[in-house]
Structures are given as C-alpha cells and as structure tokens.
Amino acid sequence: MKSFRILLKNELKLNIRDMNMVIFAIIMPLVVLVILGFLNGEKPAADGAAYTFMEQSFGALCCISICAGGLMGLPLVVSDYRERKILKRLQVTPVSPVKLLAVEFTVYVIYCVISMLTLFPAAMLFWNIRLHGSILLFLGSWLLTMISTLSIGLLVGGIAKNTKSASIIGCIMYFPMLIFSGATIPFEVLPAVMQRVIGFFPLTQGMQLMKAAFLGLPIDNALLPLTVLSAVTVICFGLSVKCFQWE
Numbered sequence: 158m159k160s161f162r163i164l165l166k167n168e169l170k171l172n173i174r175d176m177n178m179v180i181f182a183i184i185m186p187l188v189v190l191v192i193l194g195f196l197n198g199e200k201p202a203a204d205g206a207a208y209t210f211m212e213q214s215f216g217a218l219c220c221i222s223i224c225a226g227g228l229m230g231l232p233l234v235v236s237d238y239r240e241r242k243i244l245k246r247l248q249v250t251p252v253s254p255v256k257l258l259a260v261e262f263t264v265y266v267i268y269c270v271i272s273m274l275t276l277f278p279a280a281m282l283f284w285n286i287r288l289h290g291s292i293l294l295f296l297g298s299w300l301l302t303m304i305s306t307l308s309i310g311l312l313v314g315g316i317a318k319n320t321k322s323a324s325i326i327g328c329i330m331y332f333p334m335l336i337f338s339g340a341t342i343p344f345e346v347l348p349a350v351m352q353r354v355i356g357f358f359p360l361t362q363g364m365q366l367m368k369a370a371f372l373g374l375p376i377d378n379a380l381l382p383l384t385v386l387s388a389v390t391v392i393c394f395g396l397s398v399k400c401f402q403w404e
Contacts, residue, residue, distance in 0.1 A: 160251060164260045172264055178230045182222040182268040186276055190218055194284045208372050211284045215276070216367035219299055220338070220360060222272035226265035227306035228313075228331040229324075235261055235314030236323035245404045254401040258311050265310070269303050290373030298370050302363025305386040308393035309359070315397040334360040359389045 172178060193214055202213040235258070238244045247257065280286040288295065309330065317323035337347065338360040347355070355361050362382035369376045 161256060161260060164252065164256070165263055168260055168264050169267070172234070178226060178265070178268055181225040182230065182265075183272050183275065185225070186218050186221040186272050187279065189221060190276060190280060193218075194280075199285055208289055209284070209286070211280060212286050212289065212372060213368065215280060215286060216295075216299075216364055216371055218276055218280075219269075219273055219367065220302065220364055221335070222269050223303045223306050224331060224335050224360060226268050227303070227308075227310040228334065229310075229327045230268075231261055231265050231307060231310035232313035232317060232323040232327050233320055235311075236317040237320045239317075239402065239404060240319040242404065248403040254315070254398055254403075258315065258397055258401070261314070262307055262311060265307055266303065273299070288371060290370045294370035295367060298363060298366035301383070301386045301390075302360065302367060305359045305363065305390045305393075308390045308397070311397040312393040312400075315401040318402070334358050337361075338364050357385060359386055362386055 194211060197210040199209050199211070202208055202210045206213075235244075238247075244257075277286075310327075313323055313326050313330075317326060333355070337351070337355045338358050362385045366376065366379070366382045366386075368374070
C-alpha cells in the first residue's frame with residue numbers, strides 16, 4: 158500500500174506538471190460550460206420542457222473530461238513509459254502490472270472527480286442548474302460511465318507499443334465517441350440509422366443513463382446500458398492486465 162501511495166503521488170506530480178490533462182479534463186469542460194451558458198442561459202430545452210438546455214447538457218459536459226482522460230490521456234501515458242523504457246525498469250521492482258495500471262487509473266479518476274466538483278457548483282451558481290432526478294442514480298451512472306471509459310484507456314495503454322500507435326487508436330475512438338455519443342451533438346437530432354449504430358458505444362449508453370437520471374426522465378430499458386457498460390469494464394480490465402506488455 159505504501160508503494161502505491163508513493164507511485165500515485167509521483168504520477169500526480171508528473172501529470173500536473175505536464176498540464177495536458179489539467180487543460181483538457183478540467184479547464185476545457187469549464188470553457189464549454191461558459192460558452193453554452195452565454196449562448197443559451199436559462200432557456201428551456203424545448204417548448205414546454207420542465208428543464209433548461211443547460212440542464213439537458215450537463216451530463217455531456219461531465220463526459221468531456223471522462224473522454225479526454227480515458228481515451229487520450231491514460232493510453233498515451235502508459236505507452237510513453239513503454240517507449241521510453243521506463244516500464245522495463247519498473248519490471249525489476251515489486252511494482253506489478255495491476256498496481257501500475259491501478260495507479261494510472263486512479264490519477265484519471267481524480268481528474269474526473271475534480272471536473273465534476275468544479276462544473277456543478279459553477280453551473281448552479283451562474284445558470285441555476287438543478288438536479289431534477291435522483292442524485293444517487295446520476296452519480297451511479299456517472300461512475301459506471303467513467304470506469305468503463307477509463308478501462309478502455311487501460312487496455313489501449315497496456316498493449317500499444319508506442320505513443321504513436323496509442324495516439325492513433327485513441328483518436329479513432331475519441332473523436333467518434335466525443336462527437337456522436339451526445340457529448341457534443343445531441344443524440345436525438347442524429348438520423349435513426351446512425352442512432353442504432355452508435356447506440357452501442359459505451360459512452361452513448363452512459364450519456365443516456367446520466368441524462369435520464371439528472372432530468373428525472375424514465376429509462377425505457379436500463380438493462381441494455383448497464384449490460385454494455387459492465388461488460389466493457391470487465392473485459393477491458395481483464396485484457397489490460399492479461400495482455401500488458403512491459404516493453
């Protein structure tokens with residue numbers, strides 16, 4: 158446990174010093190919040206809607222930091238250590254793949270939590286956003302979405318030979334999920350055929366759960382998103398440890 162704390166402390170220092178995730182996982186969601194706030198203010202999401210556009214979009218704002226950390230930040234860090242032979246040096250220490258991946262996973266969980274803790278108070282203070290549904294259901298759906306997305310990043314980081322390959326794989330997943338899952342373009346405005354295709358993206362499923370929980374909307378089939386997110390988490394965590402490459 159002591160080695161885990163030391164490694165986590167060092168990784169946090171290095172990560173913050175790099176500033177990439179501070180910008181993309183914490184500052185960027187706040188900037189998007191401010192832009193959306195000035196454009197839409199407290200306008201209702203639709204005629205007669207009981208919730209505002211900002212409340213409808215809050216889950217998407219939370220997913221920006223999740224997507225940045227899980228699909229870009231985490232894979233690049235682990236693959237960079239492999240490329241620079243840092244993992245080869247760690248191999249001769251008591252640090253196991255499980256412990257190393259757990260440390261990197263925890264670093265990006267911290268980023269996501271900080272992002273949530275800054276977004277919600279800012280949204281409440283300046284645009285009167287309020288939670289219409291259950292706080293427990295919202296936090297549960299946010300937690301499951303975050304864990305499943307970060308587990309994908311662990312898998313990519315565990316097997317990518319270098320930062321170039323990790324970056325290519327990350328971009329292939331990052332941009333489609335960020336654009337089409339509902340984090341940027343509302344899922345409801347997409348063509349029906351596209352909705353069926355991207356409906357199986359884990360981030361899409363997480364977004365639908367978070368939106369329904371935040372707005373207090375009924376969930377027609379909660380079993381599908383729960384199954385998809387849980388399956389992605391278990392499979393990716395298992396493969397990231399089993400297929401982990403030191404060099």
